[in-house]
Each structure stands twice: as structure tokens, then as C-alpha cells.
Amino acid sequence: MKVSNSSLALCLLATASCSASINPEYDYVVIGSGAGGGPLAANLARHGYSVLLLEAGGDHVNSSLTTIPVMANIAAEDPEISWQFFVNHYSDPDEAQKDSKFTWQLTNGSYFAGSNPPPDAKARGILYPRGATVGGSAMVNAAGLALPPDNDWNHIANLTGDNSWKSENMRQYFERLESNHFLSKDTPGHGFSGWLGSNRNNLSIVRPDDGFFQVVSTAMTALGDSYNPSKDEVLKLLHRDSNSPDGNRFEKNRITEHTLHHDQKHRRSSPGAYLKSTIDETYSNGTQKYPLTVSTNSLATKVLFNNSTGPKSVVGVEYLKGAALYKADSRSNEADSGSAMVAVAKREVIVAGGAFNTPQILKLSGIGPQAELEEFGIPVQVPLPAVGTNLQDNYEIGVEGLASKDFFNTFENCTTAFAPGDPCFDEFMETGTGPYTQGPMLSLLMRSSQSENADADLWFFGGANGVFRGFWPGWSNATAPVSNFWWSIVKMQMQNQAGTVTLRSADPRDVPEINFNYFPEGRDSDLAALVEGMELALDIFGKVEAPWAPFNVTRPIQSLEEEAKYESWGHHASCSCPMGVDQDTSCVDSHFRVHGVKNLRIVDGSVFPRVPGGFPVAATFMISEKATDIILEDARKLVK
Numbered sequence: 001m002k003v004s005n006s007s008l009a010l011c012l013l014a015t016a017s018c019s020a021s022i023n024p025e026y027d028y029v030v031i032g033s034g035a036g037g038g039p040l041a042a043n044l045a046r047h048g049y050s051v052l053l054l055e056a057g058g059d060h061v062n063s064s065l066t067t068i069p070v071m072a073n074i075a076a077e078d079p080e081i082s083w084q085f086f087v088n089h090y091s092d093p094d095e096a097q098k099d100s101k102f103t104w105q106l107t108n109g110s111y112f113a114g115s116n117p118p119p120d121a122k123a124r125g126i127l128y129p130r131g132a133t134v135g136g137s138a139m140v141n142a143a144g145l146a147l148p149p150d151n152d153w154n155h156i157a158n159l160t161g162d163n164s165w166k167s168e169n170m171r172q173y174f175e176r177l178e179s180n181h182f183l184s185k186d187t188p189g190h191g192f193s194g195w196l197g198s199n200r201n202n203l204s205i206v207r208p209d210d211g212f213f214q215v216v217s218t219a220m221t222a223l224g225d226s227y228n229p230s231k232d233e234v235l236k237l238l239h240r241d242s243n244s245p246d247g248n249r250f251e252k253n254r255i256t257e258h259t260l261h262h263d264q265k266h267r268r269s270s271p272g273a274y275l276k277s278t279i280d281e282t283y284s285n286g287t288q289k290y291p292l293t294v295s296t297n298s299l300a301t302k303v304l305f306n307n308s309t310g311p312k313s314v315v316g317v318e319y320l321k322g323a324a325l326y327k328a329d330s331r332s333n334e335a336d337s338g339s340a341m342v343a344v345a346k347r348e349v350i351v352a353g354g355a356f357n358t359p360q361i362l363k364l365s366g367i368g369p370q371a372e373l374e375e376f377g378i379p380v381q382v383p384l385p386a387v388g389t390n391l392q393d394n395y396e397i398g399v400e401g402l403a404s405k406d407f408f409n410t411f412e413n414c415t416t417a418f419a420p421g422d423p424c425f426d427e428f429m430e431t432g433t434g435p436y437t438q439g440p441m442l443s444l445l446m447r448s449s450q451s452e453n454a455d456a457d458l459w460f461f462g463g464a465n466g467v468f469r470g471f472w473p474g475w476s477n478a479t480a481p482v483s484n485f486w487w488s489i490v491k492m493q494m495q496n497q498a499g500t501v502t503l504r505s506a507d508p509r510d511v512p513e514i515n516f517n518y519f520p521e522g523r524d525s526d527l528a529a530l531v532e533g534m535e536l537a538l539d540i541f542g543k544v545e546a547p548w549a550p551f552n553v554t555r556p557i558q559s560l561e562e563e564a565k566y567e568s569w570g571h572h573a574s575c576s577c578p579m580g581v582d583q584d585t586s587c588v589d590s591h592f593r594v595h596g597v598k599n600l601r602i603v604d605g606s607v608f609p610r611v612p613g614g615f616p617v618a619a620t621f622m623i624s625e626k627a628t629d630i631i632l633e634d635a636r637k638l639v640k
Contacts, residue, residue: 495522
């Protein structure tokens, strides 16, 4: 293979000798194929730029685990599709271990969750699954597609002084990426030809469930919608557009359907599918139309700098080629170290590894807090104190109750084999209908007394005949009686910005130390809001009528405040390389450029100054589109 002089020079920068294999040069090298990096890579390639996309995991875009909505939990624990991080909620071990989900590893390698572990068990923390496949965590999430409040975009605009981030300017990116499958095409504020499908559950599946409608109508009454509405009225109210362009939509306590990133046949719509369609598109002679290369099983170890004495400039990426190299992968083998590779970027490198891996990659590259880098013998390229700080997540807490009468069992005729011969699997594959199309069904907004403005600061989701209690080894196998109704209450406007991502070592295969540091900032306010949310859920249970009443409340298992403090969980990690102006408190500017470095950007959920709304994946899709425009405009300026 012919390589350029710049490629040979880059090899010398990356290794002691030129033993690392050199890829051809690309215009852009993107690290990470999730909600930020995946769409960006596809977009740049569709505009004619050569792109190398490095994905540490494999390719499971066509797997039933990632396409069938009800298999999302199973996918999130599948060793070939997910990474299993263990994180800390508290620095104090005594506080951390009060969580019933706290996990220990036994000497035989198995896990134990809860108190009183066996002797010699090693404390691991709280399980935090992340997608490790083409498409990232958007391949294993519950597929909620929920736009944040307009105030969250306006906060970024005010923080950076860049009015292009104002809500009225950000809406265009949602309209551009969305392909809506449930609204009429003249509906304002929505898109109908984008790369990401949006859809809803088919509520006809639950129409026979009088108990479900009893709970929902009780919730509607509690929120002030109407008194004891009929099923048709309930359905009409549920069909309200939760992603409407109404700037005041978060100022109304209400319950609607959850919007999901599903396609027309209720399969998961995803960055992975968009990447596949980009690669698969060909000219009439069969040659690839768009210059996109996706390299799977490619673990980025660091970005590489030019060797000049001028301003720091990134010119490529060093990575290891091999499956299951990262130690968050349960299949990882210490003896398999992979093959060293180098990728050359003629224009830019874009890091999109997510809230855990992006700060790790920057630090391994010599970009981060100086003292931490020096502790691990990493040469300091750019001292940037904010890298790995400000880690945030939505607090989330559950409420469950057993009704006196079973709800309708939508899965009664399913074998859950998820294979041909399973009636529900066959129906899903043939017609895109049936129980396996279901994602989260209900979406409820509530403004607590702690909200910092007129917006709701609590976002509930839930339903009948299911369960979600957070994460521990084996959580995806959790079951509940058919009489169970569950709510998961998500806190927005979190006041805590004390989370950190720090290195354990200079080994790029090692997993960083992740500490969310629950509640040191805004403790009273955040806990009070979560308590109010639980009180509403319990009040709804208490007002449901017979024969489903009375409910036997099974969660919370302690006082409401103690439950919120010790049983809360999260799965929306963000903000660990925040956007801003001050280089002491932020990592990137409003154009995603890393402070103090040329040709290096971050485009993923780590750049948010605070978690956007209750489900940040939609906002991350949107910033990927915005980054596309910014990068293309900068490329045009270079040509001029």
C-alpha cells in the first residue's frame, strides 16, 4: 500500500518505530458511531468527503436484538453488543453500598448485587451498560425520542454568546433528521424525509385493557385534563404531540404517548441503520456512492499531533484493531492486545466516544488536567482542566404497585423465543405489528415545586405488565406479575455538576474511574422534586377504582427521601467535556472545537453544559446535524 510522507511522519509520532499499520488518508476521522458520531460521519460522506469511522465494537445493525423494540433490555446486557461499566454514585463506600443494586464480584468471576456479599467479594459499584456496536447506545436504549425544553437550548446560547443555539434556530435540525410516521405531513415543526424514523406504539394492543385505561384516566384527572374520560377521549389525549413546536409545551402537566425512534414498521431506527444505508448506496455500475469507511473492532487509543513548534494541531488517530479489547467488554482477554494502527486525517479528527470514553481519549492524548496527566506519565499537549469534569445524569427513581386484578397480558400468546415459530416474532417480522413493536408507552410531565422556571422538571414513563428498576447484573431478566404497574420518574434541571471521569492508568484498554457523586450540589432541591414525583405516582395508585384497587405498593421500599437518595439510578450520562467560553471550565467552544487545539472537535453528549431534558439522545442527534453544517461551512471557507 502506498502511503504519503505525512503518513510516515505520523507513524513515527505514534510509535517508536513504523510497526503500526498506516491507513490511507481521509478527510475526516471520526471516533465513535453513536448518536453524535454516526450521523455526522454519514452526513460528511454524503457531501463527498472521505470519512473513516472508528467503532470499537462490532456490527449488529441487522441483529434482531437491536431491531426488535422489546429486546432492548436483552441487547443492553448482551456481551457482543454492550459494554458493562461499573460506576460510583457516591465516593463514600458506606453511602454507595446502601443501594440494593450495588454489585460485588466474587472470586469465581460471577456477580452478587445487594447487601451482605460473600466473603472475599470485590466491590464493583453500580452497573452502567453502554452500547458497543455500530450505532452506539442508540442501538440498545428504549428508543425514546423526546426533545428537550426550549430553555435548555437557550441556556447554551446564553452561556456561549452564540445565538445559533437558541431554540428557534435548533428546531430546523430536528425537522431535517426526522422521518415522522404518525402525523399528517402538513404538521408544523416536524420532518418527513430525514434519516431517523419517529413513530409511536400501536395503542390498539392495549385497548382491551380496562385497567390500563383506568390508571391513565386517573393520572389525567390528577394532572387536570378532565374527569374520568372515556377510552376514546383517553386515546385522543394520549395522541397529543409531545414534540410539538409549541415553546410552552413543558409548561403543561400532561400525559401523552412516548415518541420513539422507530421506523414505519416499528423497527428501531438508528445511526447504525443510517450508516449502513450510506455505505450500501451505489452508482449504477455498482461502485460505492459515498466515501465512507467504517472500521469495526477499532479501539481509539489517542489522537496524534503535528510535530511542528507552532500551534497544536491534530493530524490523525492511533488505534488498536481487534475484537473485545476494551476492558468494559465482558469478553476482554488481557493476552489479546490487538494490532496497532494509525489513521491520517487531512482535515479534522472528531471525537464522539460519549461521556465516558471521550474524556478518556482526550486525556490519553495529553489533553486534560495537567496534574492527572503527569500522574500517569502522559506528556501534556494541552492543559485543559475541564476534561472529565461536570459529568451529569438524570436522576431516576421508580414506583411500582400490584393491582388487585391483573392487567391485560399483551404477551400472552408470545413464546418470547424471538425466533421463527414464536407467533409474536413471526407477526413482527411479517407485518411490523404485535406486542414486540412496543417501546415505553406513557410519557407524563410534571412541574414540581422545585422547578427553576415555568417548565416541568419531572418526566415519568411507564406502563402496565412490566418492570424497570435500574441496573445490576441480570437486570434484563427481571420480571413482574401481570398485575404490576410501574412508573420511572426522571429528574430534569439537575443541580448537581460534581461528577467526574478520571483515568485509572495510561492503558487505553483500561476503564476510567467514573463517579457521579450524587447530591453534593442541589441535594435538597433535587431530592424534594423526586419525592414530589413519587407522591404523585402513589396518589394515582390510591385513586384508581375497583376492581384494580387497592394497589399493593412494592416500590418504594423505604421512606421517599431515602428511596430517592439511595435507589436512584441513571442511564443518560452527559456533560463530561462541556461547551463554554472559559477554558478553565469548558472543553469546547460553540463550534465543537477543542480549546487550544486545531483540527479537533467533540460531537457527542459530553459537550452539553447540562443534561438536555429527560432523554438526551434526541438532542444529541440534533447537535450532530448542527456540527455537520458547521464543519461543512469551515471546509468551504478553506476552499475559498
